Amino acid sequence: MKFFAGAAVLLLLFALAPFASVPAGHRGVMTTFGNPSDQVLSEGIHFRVPLAQKLNLVNVSIQKGEGEGDAASRDLQTVHTRIALNYHVKPEGAVSVFRDLGNEPGERIIIPAVQEAVKAVTARFTAEELIAKRTDVRDQIIAQLRERLARHAIVVDEFSIVNFNFSKSFNDAIEAKTTAEQLKLKAERDLQRIEVEAKQRVAQARAEAESLAIQRQQVTPELIRLREMENQRMAIDKWDGKLPNVAGGAVPFINVK
Template identity: 50%
Template sequence: MNTEVSKNTKKSPIGLFINLGLGAFIVLVLAFNSFASVQYGHVGLYKTFGKLNDDILGPGIHLKFPFIQSVIQVNTQVTKAETDTSASSKDLQPVSTHVAVNYSVDKAAAFHLMNNIGGSYDTVIIAPAIQEIVKEVTAKYPAEDLIAKRDVVASEISDHLTKRLAKYDLIVNDINIVNFKFSDAFNQSIEAKQVAQQQALKAENDLKRIEIEAKQKVAQAQAEAESLKLKKQEVTAELVQLKQIEVQEKALEKWDGHLPAVTSGATPFIDLNSLGSNKK
């Protein structure tokens, strides 16, 4: 009897330590599960037995009932959703479009979004909305205008998408049409049209150049004719006589002293020999 009592007395400190350790572990577990953290750029929502609470929790540490409550986080930062769509233009050209949408969740309405749609709102709401609106807007424009008026098309898609997603407390921050793809036949027709336009422009420029050169020649001819006319107006009888005198003076300068017996022309030479014989 005494032996058994002494054995229980020796075991009691060990059991006490075990009990204390177990109690401390339970306390730590409860303490650890009594707090939840919400990351920066997110808001939190209490979830109690599967039911969401409409209290919005900001970033930081928050208390919760252990094993009864949990805190789900909703990303409120700008997020990008990319979608490929296939549609037809107004002139029935097949068009493949790659669209990138930057969106964010309205912090104040995070409860309504998560309670009504859930965490997969990007695939349930955003992607189908992009698909539908891109097809709707693309069908309003001929294929060539989709290229030439890319900014206008993107703006119209953005307006429609903004109104659609606002119903679900989603904010559209920006939208980009990353790429338009058309059929090979359409691309070839566009290339041929551009070549034809370039050739037409070259021909037009050549015609303008020829017209300018022709006008320049006409102007030059008119200038030369006017110059000749002015020169003719300057020729007078006195000028002609003066020119004749100049010619005769130059002829006398070159004369070697022998005169021809007979000359012709406006100014005859005098026979000096015959004059000499007559004097004798």
């Protein structure tokens, strides 16, 4: 009989669950008939009054959220932005998150804060600047998020802009501009090459002209006669001593003994 009585007590205690535990990465908030306590319970086992008290868990580990939305740039281009955010709840702010945000910080405050920050910062830049100054855009969004979320015991760990998407007409305009710039650079390089080649030809022609001028200055009557004598001597050296075979007419050479 005592055995059954003890077993019944154990079953009753198990059913009433006078103890509750807080797992790793969480903090506990005890409510008494729905009224949250101001005390943040750390990881471990905690006593509760059965039926009257309930232990509620608040996640304080780093969580990741992704989202996307549309905004307008300073030059009124529609920008579709996709972002990724890592955040965590401050352990000491678990009661505030549970009480003020219904333990749903993502839905209650993080998503609206991200949308507002993205729209506000995007409106400061033109569409082209959003691409060229992506780091500045990200840093300004992070600054706004940290300032707003810190008031609700939420810490921004990382924020990144996954992608910017623009309208097809804007993308076509960017592509056309890029192509025009590439053609312009090619034309400038070709012009520079042509100018260099022209300068090289001018320099070569000038050098050849100067060389000819120097040679003309060195040509004198004495040099001409000397060249004629050298040519005659070379012709005599090559002659084999035979007179040309001429049919009729006088012998072109006179044999002087």
